[in-house]
Amino acid sequence: MNGVPLRGEAAGREVVDLSAISLRELHGVLHGLGPDTNRTGWRLLNPDGRHAVAVGLDAPIDVIVEGHVGYYAAGMNARASVTINGNAGPGVAENMMSGIVRVRGDASMAAGATAHGGLLVIEGNAGARCGISMKGADIVVRGSVGHMSGFMAQEGNLVVCGDAGDALGDSLYEARIFVAGAVKSLGADCEEKPMGEADRAALAALLDRAGIAEMEPGAFRLFGSARRLYHFHVDNANAY
């Protein structure tokens, strides 16, 4: 990092110790990397729950974070691959545009919130409101998700290999939600749908990309919008 101490090279990666270098300094370098950069491998040590680790990346680089992170890790990610070898706090990969974010542990609330694109893989469990208002991203959770996951999700796929908490897919738009385990309750206007060939193919492809070989697409159920909240209904006039 341009003469900054504690930079090392390991397995072709530049190693940055976050206990010695400020995030601002690190991000200043990462945000300056162009589309054809050859500094593509990064390993971040001692994140110690810091917020906003590896946010706003916009280059085809591969970043490994060794430890737990706080709020908004890998937020706004574009093109980069970010792997978190630990747990993530609230809002991991929020507003992601493209690329891959992988959390090896658990993620807290609002994982992948408003994400437009890319793939978020959570190998542990995700907390409440996973995929809230997602706008086109794909989210694959190996474990379970908390309540109100997929709330107002507009586009994209949320795949849950475990269970889903209360009010799954409340006020859902056109995102698809696949759940293999139990669904505690469905939110308003969310309903189970028959799974078509295209749905099954999309699910299989996502499980494959997420590296989850042990789950069969046939084990999942599909949930989507009943589309009853899309339009004003005259019977509800008194409610306004």
Next chain:
Amino acid sequence: MCGIVGLFLKTPELEPQIGRLTAEMLAVMSDRGPDSAGFAVYGRPSPAGLKFTLRGGDFTSLAAQLTARTGVEVTLERRDDHALLTLPAAAEAEIRAALALISPETLIVGAGTRMELYKGVGLPAEVSARFGLPGMSGTHAIGHTRMATESAVTTAGAHPFSTGRDQCLVHNGSLSNHNNIRRALVREGQVFETANDSEVAAGYLSWRMGRGEPLDQALQSALSDLDGFYTFVVGTESGFGVLRDSVACKPAVMAETDDYVAFGSEYRALTRLPGIAQARIFEPEPQRVYFWQRAA
């Protein structure tokens, strides 16, 4: 926004360090609550029987005056603008009456056999240092850093709140039905010192426990009676509880090892705890009562 930290020890080895560990956790949570801070430490039982944490008034010759008036031997240890008074449990009523006469402006902010409670306005690290938190020892401790939303930035508005013997509560969030609950509890004889919503939650739990409910059951009842946003961490003489409301928008992380259970609003607060790399880290679920109790 506020920050909460808590540490409940399962083994005695860390007891001498609990103050230092709690102070470090509190300092990390300054970003979440820079306006005031406070903490309660559950130390070894007072040999004399009872501990009062006092705030306000002139402590200069207070112990001597109390003894002169009552004939009861008491000790007083000053900690910044608070003081720790130890007294025989049998003389509690007498000492309370004498204190009200001698120094009516002095508040008893915490009472119990083990709990001491200190709080004040300022950055958490400064508040900890003022009261000598790093040097305190004990079996469990709860701390809070405050960013005020519902009432004024004052010492009285800082957390923890204690509304019952050896009981205290810290709160991240805001309650929406606290005025109603306060009115109902006042009719039941519960006393409140502030207009703060969190004090109502503390009073509510004290009222429940006063009717014989154990802490975990009182927390269970809170789920249906208290409306609003909350993550609570609660201490009793021998117990430590955590509760989050159904929406669970106030963050919470817990770490458990063979030696302790720790709570932090964020994982950052826990990173300096011994053995944290091997701890089981988890997010407490909404509407689930978490409760740890020490053997008596």
